[in-house]
Amino acid sequence: MPLSTRGLFALTWLETKIFLREPLGAIGSMVVPVLAFLVLGRALPRTVPLTATPYAGLLAPGGVPVLVSILIANSAVLSLVAIISIYREGGILKRLRATPLRPPTILTAHVLVKLLLTAVTMALMTLVGRRYFSPGVDVPVISFAIALLIGTWSILSIGFVIASIVPTARFAQPIGAFILYPMIGLSGLFAPLSAFPPALRTVARLLPMTYVVSLLGGIWRGEGWLAHLGDIGALVVAFVVCTALSSRVFRWE
Amino acid sequence: MAATCGRSVIHVEHIRKSYGTLRAVDEISLDVYEGEIFGLIGPNGAGKTTTMECVEGIRTPDSGTITVLGLDPFRDVYQLQERIGVQLQQAQLQKRIKVWEAVHLWASLYKRKTASGEQLLEQLGLADKRDAWFMTLSGGQKQRLFIALALINDPEVVFLDELTTGLDPQARRAIWDLVRGIRDRGKTVFMTTHLMEEAERLCDRVAIIERGRIIDVDTPERLVVKNCPQRTVVLATDDSGAAEAFGRIPRLDSVTRADARFMLHGSGEEFVTDVIQCLSDNHVRVTDFRTVLPTLEDVFLKLTGHSIRE
Numbered sequence: 001m002p003l004s005t006r007g008l009f010a011l012t013w014l015e016t017k018i019f020l021r022e023p024l025g026a027i028g029s030m031v032v033p034v035l036a037f038l039v040l041g042r043a044l045p046r047t048v049p050l051t052a053t054p055y056a057g058l059l060a061p062g063g064v065p066v067l068v069s070i071l072i073a074n075s076a077v078l079s080l081v082a083i084i085s086i087y088r089e090g091g092i093l094k095r096l097r098a099t100p101l102r103p104p105t106i107l108t109a110h111v112l113v114k115l116l117l118t119a120v121t122m123a124l125m126t127l128v129g130r131r132y133f134s135p136g137v138d139v140p141v142i143s144f145a146i147a148l149l150i151g152t153w154s155i156l157s158i159g160f161v162i163a164s165i166v167p168t169a170r171f172a173q174p175i176g177a178f179i180l181y182p183m184i185g186l187s188g189l190f191a192p193l194s195a196f197p198p199a200l201r202t203v204a205r206l207l208p209m210t211y212v213v214s215l216l217g218g219i220w221r222g223e224g225w226l227a228h229l230g231d232i233g234a235l236v237v238a239f240v241v242c243t244a245l246s247s248r249v250f251r252w253e
Numbered sequence: 254m255a256a257t258c259g260r261s262v263i264h265v266e267h268i269r270k271s272y273g274t275l276r277a278v279d280e281i282s283l284d285v286y287e288g289e290i291f292g293l294i295g296p297n298g299a300g301k302t303t304t305m306e307c308v309e310g311i312r313t314p315d316s317g318t319i320t321v322l323g324l325d326p327f328r329d330v331y332q333l334q335e336r337i338g339v340q341l342q343q344a345q346l347q348k349r350i351k352v353w354e355a356v357h358l359w360a361s362l363y364k365r366k367t368a369s370g371e372q373l374l375e376q377l378g379l380a381d382k383r384d385a386w387f388m389t390l391s392g393g394q395k396q397r398l399f400i401a402l403a404l405i406n407d408p409e410v411v412f413l414d415e416l417t418t419g420l421d422p423q424a425r426r427a428i429w430d431l432v433r434g435i436r437d438r439g440k441t442v443f444m445t446t447h448l449m450e451e452a453e454r455l456c457d458r459v460a461i462i463e464r465g466r467i468i469d470v471d472t473p474e475r476l477v478v479k480n481c482p483q484r485t486v487v488l489a490t491d492d493s494g495a496a497e498a499f500g501r502i503p504r505l506d507s508v509t510r511a512d513a514r515f516m517l518h519g520s521g522e523e524f525v526t527d528v529i530q531c532l533s534d535n536h537v538r539v540t541d542f543r544t545v546l547p548t549l550e551d552v553f554l555k556l557t558g559h560s561i562r563e
Contacts, residue, residue: 007362014350014358021349021386090345098311098339099362100331 007101011109012116019083019113029075030121037068037125038132062139062220063189065125069144069216070184070209072121073152076114077159078176083110084163085172094253103252111156118152119145139220147219147228151212154235155180157242158208164249183209208238259286262410262441263308268317270303277303278314279465285410290432290442292456294449294549296561300465301445302342305414308443309339322409335365338408340399342415342445348388352379352398355387356405363406373401377431393424400431411435413444417451429455447561449549459549461556468556473549480555481547482520486528489514489541498535502527514541 020026041064084107087093096106122145162179166172186200187209193201204210215231225232263285270278278300285291293301306312308319310326310333319326324333346355356370374380377397382390390398396416403411413432417425432455436442446452452459453473460470469476483506491513499508499517504524509516517528525544532539553561 006364007358010358010361014354015347017354018347018349087347091341091343092345092347094311095341095344095346098309098334098341099359100334100364101362102331 006105007099008105008109008112011101011106012112015109015113016116019079019117025079029072029079029117030124033068033072033075033121034124034128036071037064038128040064040067041129041132062217065129065139065144065220066213066216067189068125069122069148069151070187070189070212072118072125073148073155073212074180074184076118076152077155077162077180078173079117080110080114080156080159081163081166081176082169082172084160085166085169088163088251088253089169091253097252107160111153114156115149115152118149122148140222143225144216144219147215150232150235151215154208154239154242155212157239157246160246160250161242164246164251180209183207186210187213189213208235211235211238259288261285262287262322263291263443264318264320265304265308266318268304268307268314268319270300270307270312270314276465278307281317281462281465281467283460283467283470285441285443287441288436288439289457290436290444290455292452292459293443293445293462294447294452294456294459294553294561295462296447299462301447301462302414304462305412305443305445309337309412310334311339335363335406336409338403338406338411340396340403340411340413340416342418344399346387346398349386351384351386352390353383355398356383356401359402359405365406367405368407370401370405373404377401378427391424393420393427396420396424396428397431400428404435408440410441410443413442415445415447417446417448425451449553449561453549461553463557469552476549476552477547478522480552482522483547483551484519484521484524485545486517486519486525487514487541487543487545488517488528488532488539490537490539492537494535495537498531498537499528502531 084093093106097103126141126145158179159176162176163172166175186196186204186207188204193204193210196204211231211234215228215235218228218231219225261284263283265281265283268278268281269276281300281304283291293304295301303312307314308321308326310321310330313327321333322336324336326333352374353370356374360367360370371380371383374383377400379394379397379401382394387395387398400413400416403413416432417428420428429451432442432444436457444456446455456473458470458472459476461468461476469480471479495515496508496510499505499515502517502519502524504519504521504527506518506520508518519527531537550561
């Protein structure tokens with residue numbers, strides 16, 4: 001079914017406003033990651049020599065920003081899962097469908113809202129970072145933000161698969177967290193993939209979060225996009241597979 | 254009133270729809286004509302909503318054909334959505350969407366020239382609620398908003414599914430007036446209800462549906478005449494010879510008596526006249542007199558063997 005832009009921007013703007021009207025959701029998804037950034041950033045030493053180890057997880061340069069970025073992407077996905085399941089349970093999705101709106105348009109609007117939210121949180125994080133951490137750290141902020149949006153966009157497609165399988169809105173957050181947090185644990189952020197047993201390493205290589213971490217970390221350290229084409233390719237594949245899967249199993253009511 | 258000779262705008266032929274082993278719709282055929290209020294009536298779970306959602310194009314029947322305004326609801330769903338207005342059973346909107354935002358969003362979705370949203374809110378008595386969040390509206394206000402959304406594209410056919418369920422009698426009456434107003438503007442209304450009174454007062458024609466099948470279709474009046482010829486006269490008299498006189502009324506089926514109150518059961522249109530004739534011939538003085546006519550409720554009981562509430 002073709003994606004129609006009619007109503008897409010109206011719906012995206014409206015859903016953004018509606019999201020901001022729920023203070024807890026808005027604060028939870030934007031302020032909490034920024035605070036985490038602040039606290040973790042101050043608690044961990046910031047000057048680990050690059051040469052100490054090729055991989056140092058959280059202690060590597062950019063470790064904390066990458067973790068916080070992952071948390072931002074994560075909360076966007078969990079929020080998407082919650083909203084979709086609440087909308088389904090309340091019959092809102094069905095009501096929107098009984099209009100000339102095409103189903104992909106409805107879902108795309110939600111993706112855009114989440115990407116917008118991710119970008120704003122990222123901007124907040126950058127501002128806070130500038131204020132509280134050593135100035136002059138030369139980080140490609142724009143590239144990093146783009147990398148984060150690519151990662152979030154890919155992970156959101158997993159959100160749709162999760163949103164397709166959760167039975168009721170009550171289970172949306174727990175099931176979402178149950179799927180997403182282990183993916184973060186295995187992403188190589190806390191321990192390098194090379195330290196994993198082979199089976200676990202294979203699992204980690206199949207999970208898109210691993211590629212998000214690799215992409216974000218690389219861009220933060222100033223590596224070029226070309227060096228991370230593999231990561232981007234993996235994220236595109238994850239998006240295509242998850243979108244195809246959710247278009248088969250997605251339930252509107 | 255009943256425009257039974259008008260153009261058929263909805264044509265349904267032999268549709269079936271099953272959910273697992275449950276046959277929700279079993280060989281339903283019907284026609285809805287331009288400018289009428291057509292009601293599908295039956296108990297919950299009879300297949301009303303499934304039938305209606307198939308016609309709206311948001312559900313696909315397993316077999317059978319449907320034409321709405323000359324369009325196929327599945328193949329031409331977006332073309333059809335442009336020309337129809339839909340109110341779904343138990344629908345919700347985003348909790349924190351404002352009334353005017355919903356109306357504006359809906360208005361932006363249609364290609365055809367839309368009705369004025371502000372004017373609709375005015376007409377539906379929602380003008381002072383235009384800045385209110387959906388979650389703060391009362392049940393009646395929510396339903397009126399859904400009617401506004403169903404009318405925003407100035408549709409040719411309006412679908413209303415269990416429109417007044419859960420509303421208090423006053424709100425219900427207000428909604429009935431609105432629905433009559435829709436028809437008076439030349440639109441066709443296809444509605445479902447499990448409230449017999451609602452069907453009787455609102456619908457030009459009704460189809461009685463049970464267990465996925467249509468049992469009968471006609472105007473409410475004709476359904477009553479056809480299926481329930483019984484008439485009951487309730488009267489009160491202290492005339493001691495009355496009981497004997499009543500025994501001579503032709504077409505009388507039975508009499509029940511409680512002190513001075515009599516209930517005379519008979520059948521046929523003539524029965525009430527016969528009773529009056531009898532009272533007059535025998536100079537029976539009555540202190541109360543009324544007739545009880547069968548309703549759609551009785552028709553339903555007669556046709557299905559059980560009450561719609563069971």
